[in-house]
Amino acid sequence: MGGDHAPAEIVRGGVEYARMSGRKVLLVGQPEPIERVLADLDTSGLDLEIVPASQVIGFGEKITSVRSKRDSSIHVGARLVRDGKATAFVSAGHTGAVMAVSKVIYGLIPGVDRPALPAPLPRRTGGYTILLDAGANVDCRTEHLRQFAVMGSHYARRIFGVENPRVALLSIGEEDTKGNDTLREVARILRETSINFVGNVEGTHLFGDRADVVVCDGFVGNIALKVGEGIAEAIVGMIRDEVTKTFFRKVGAFFLRRAFGELKRRTDYAEYGGVPLLGLKKVSVVAHGRSRAKAIRNALRVGDAAARGRIAERIGADIEELHRAEERLVH
Amino acid sequence: MGGDHAPAEIVRGGVEYARMSGRKVLLVGQPEPIERVLADLDTSGLDLEIVPASQVIGFGEKITSVRSKRDSSIHVGARLVRDGKATAFVSAGHTGAVMAVSKVIYGLIPGVDRPALPAPLPRRTGGYTILLDAGANVDCRTEHLRQFAVMGSHYARRIFGVENPRVALLSIGEEDTKGNDTLREVARILRETSINFVGNVEGTHLFGDRADVVVCDGFVGNIALKVGEGIAEAIVGMIRDEVTKTFFRKVGAFFLRRAFGELKRRTDYAEYGGVPLLGLKKVSVVAHGRSRAKAIRNALRVGDAAARGRIAERIGADIEELHRAEERLVH
Numbered sequence: 001m002g003g004d005h006a007p008a009e010i011v012r013g014g015v016e017y018a019r020m021s022g023r024k025v026l027l028v029g030q031p032e033p034i035e036r037v038l039a040d041l042d043t044s045g046l047d048l049e050i051v052p053a054s055q056v057i058g059f060g061e062k063i064t065s066v067r068s069k070r071d072s073s074i075h076v077g078a079r080l081v082r083d084g085k086a087t088a089f090v091s092a093g094h095t096g097a098v099m100a101v102s103k104v105i106y107g108l109i110p111g112v113d114r115p116a117l118p119a120p121l122p123r124r125t126g127g128y129t130i131l132l133d134a135g136a137n138v139d140c141r142t143e144h145l146r147q148f149a150v151m152g153s154h155y156a157r158r159i160f161g162v163e164n165p166r167v168a169l170l171s172i173g174e175e176d177t178k179g180n181d182t183l184r185e186v187a188r189i190l191r192e193t194s195i196n197f198v199g200n201v202e203g204t205h206l207f208g209d210r211a212d213v214v215v216c217d218g219f220v221g222n223i224a225l226k227v228g229e230g231i232a233e234a235i236v237g238m239i240r241d242e243v244t245k246t247f248f249r250k251v252g253a254f255f256l257r258r259a260f261g262e263l264k265r266r267t268d269y270a271e272y273g274g275v276p277l278l279g280l281k282k283v284s285v286v287a288h289g290r291s292r293a294k295a296i297r298n299a300l301r302v303g304d305a306a307a308r309g310r311i312a313e314r315i316g317a318d319i320e321e322l323h324r325a326e327e328r329l330v331h
Numbered sequence: 332m333g334g335d336h337a338p339a340e341i342v343r344g345g346v347e348y349a350r351m352s353g354r355k356v357l358l359v360g361q362p363e364p365i366e367r368v369l370a371d372l373d374t375s376g377l378d379l380e381i382v383p384a385s386q387v388i389g390f391g392e393k394i395t396s397v398r399s400k401r402d403s404s405i406h407v408g409a410r411l412v413r414d415g416k417a418t419a420f421v422s423a424g425h426t427g428a429v430m431a432v433s434k435v436i437y438g439l440i441p442g443v444d445r446p447a448l449p450a451p452l453p454r455r456t457g458g459y460t461i462l463l464d465a466g467a468n469v470d471c472r473t474e475h476l477r478q479f480a481v482m483g484s485h486y487a488r489r490i491f492g493v494e495n496p497r498v499a500l501l502s503i504g505e506e507d508t509k510g511n512d513t514l515r516e517v518a519r520i521l522r523e524t525s526i527n528f529v530g531n532v533e534g535t536h537l538f539g540d541r542a543d544v545v546v547c548d549g550f551v552g553n554i555a556l557k558v559g560e561g562i563a564e565a566i567v568g569m570i571r572d573e574v575t576k577t578f579f580r581k582v583g584a585f586f587l588r589r590a591f592g593e594l595k596r597r598t599d600y601a602e603y604g605g606v607p608l609l610g611l612k613k614v615s616v617v618a619h620g621r622s623r624a625k626a627i628r629n630a631l632r633v634g635d636a637a638a639r640g641r642i643a644e645r646i647g648a649d650i651e652e653l654h655r656a657e658e659r660l661v662h
Contacts, residue, residue, distance in 0.1 A: 124565045124572070135503060138511050172466060172553040180469050180550065203557025207565035219511065220554055222503040223547075226534025227555045228562045234455045234538035235566050241455070 001029040001056045001073040002093020004290050010092060011037040013296025018046040023304065026051050026086055028077040051076060057097045066097040074098055078105040081282045088283035088303025090274060092291040099136060102277055102284040109312055111319035115279040116148045118155050119225055120272050125209055130156050133218040134225055140217035142185045150318045151278035152213035153195055158309030159302055164196050168211035170220060171200040192325040273298025276306045283307045332360040332387045332404040333424020335621050341423060342368040344627025349377040354635065357382050357417055359408040382407060388428045397428040405429055409436040412613045419614035419634025421605060423622040430467060433608055433615040440643055442650035446610040447479045449486050450556055451603050456540055461487050464549040465556055471548035473516045481649045482609035483544035484526055489640035490633055495527050499542035501551060502531040523656040604629025607637045614638045
């Protein structure tokens with residue numbers, strides 16, 4: 001029931017994934033609107049089931065009021081995963097609500113203090129750089145950042161297939177002496193673990209090929225993402241302004257339309273679909289609020305891969321190693 | 332003597348500004364290389380003077396070693412301003428060195444704790460949004476951010492001619508409740524001053540027309556700028572990659588060359604030249620390390636305008652008002 005195009009596009013994405021994967025897809029929400037969408041689709045031979053949830057959480061709702069809506073589609077979906085009736089939960093709804101509800105229903109991996117939200121950033125050379133935390137945690141201490149490094153590393157490995165992900169800290173200079181006390185402390189401990197820690201990177205390197213995972217606190221991460229979004233829109237807008245100024249430029253723009261189309265595809269969130277919340281015992285995947293069927297289909301694929309890759313168990317093991325390194329350095 | 336193209340382009344910029352403005356320009360540095368550049372230029376009727384400085388500070392030097400080079404072009408230039416022999420100092424050299432030396436030689440405006448470095452960001456609709464601090468202060472307390480708001484407001488007014496600059500805080504949501512404790516405290520006090528405080532803006536708004544001045548700490552500011560730079564390069568690079576893939580696209584690109592040229596001009600730092608360090612008793616302007624004559628000429632214009640607009644005195648008066656507001660709210 002979540003997202004700008006719910007339930008139609010969400011249901012369509014679910015149906016498409018059921019067809020592609022041969023997996024069973026549970027559609028959680030108000031049965032009638034879901035049934036109306038299904039009636040228009042070819043669902044023959046697919047394993048689909050509607051699981052009723054009477055409540056809907058709106059985009060504007062506060063987290064405090066969300067918690068009391070215990071029969072929302074988010075609550076019901078997460079409970080299906082907790083109870084072993086589903087392997088992963090996908091939602092294009094209220095991100096904060098998905099996080100809060102998933103955290104309560106699944107619980108955190110032992111040794112993890114806070115869940116993190118990763119963001120894949122498209123690179124010029126192809127592939128993605130994963131930035132985390134992307135906004136879930138505003139004020140972070142050193143132990144949170146270290147845990148993000150472990151979680152991001154497993155995400156890059158299991159979902160994007162990076163063999164030995166290079167992990168870096170987002171800072172204001174590449175030297176270890178740059179940045180602040182928190183970052184220096186994080187670096188010191190990461191060097192003692194099996195994480196492939198490559199040091200500091202700067203904001204300019206996020207869209208290059210310096211690191212596969214870039215760690216920062218949620219405040220900085222959110223600003224970095226929003227600045228990126230803002231400047232991308234501004235540049236594309238400025239190009240459009242300039243391009244349509246004269247007849248000859250319009251001719252040029254005609255020939256370039258496909259190039260711009262491919263650029264858009266390369267930077268489209270629907271390509272990777274959604275991101276799993278990291279640090280929880282089970283899998284919830286957050287899809288963009290503007291998701292259409294393709295994004296949902298890909299988000300379901302991500303959820304499936306995260307569950308099959310046993311991300312939670314693997315993160316748990318590495319968090320233990322991290323804590324041992326912390327103890328060695330402190331004592 | 333500072334910058335990638337020193338001394339040739341720096342001297343040329345000085346000569347151009349002397350011609351345009353009719354003002355006297357002092358060229359500070361090693362006399363021989365400066366004289367060699369001047370010999371090739373038409374300087375008839377211009378009021379130019381070489382002021383010798385025997386030492387040069389390199390880009391890689393540490394701030395601690397910089398302080399002992401007391402006859403560097405930065406030291407000599409700042410002393411000329413302190414002693415009333417010049418109204419403003421411009422350098423394309425080591426930014427940290429210009430800041431450190433200017434701070435020691437000029438002193439801070441009473442009530443200002445730290446100087447700030449502003450960064451003008453080009454908007455799609457024309458004009459600039461001023462982001463500060465752009466990297467001078469890594470860890471900031473609430474009082475520093477409030478002072479940046481005052482300083483940025485005067486900079487927008489005197490250098491960019493904005494009548495009643497809208498000042499905002501860079502945060503992760505527009506509501507006052509978003510962000511962190513520091514930002515909430517800053518907002519509470521700014522509302523009590525005569526500053527035209529408009530609340531929080533997000534990273535996406537930096538390149539739009541929501542605010543004229545956007546305040547943040549230097550860590551966040553540096554990351555925002557570097558992310559912007561990185562994504563701009565990535566987008567332009569991706570467009571270039573796509574555009575040159577087929578013959579028809581190359582034809583399109585030919586027609587669009589001028590449009591890209593204009594876009595480049597709109598986002599070129601040489602257009603505004605350089606930025607004054609804010610919070611000091613006298614004027615030092617930092618120009619880009621890659622500055623050529625045009626950027627230096629414009630940086631000299633900025634220095635002149637900052638001195639004539641008596642930015643330091645006006646900041647001083649408003650900092651007093653700020654301290655009175657702080658006291659009212661505390662008591």
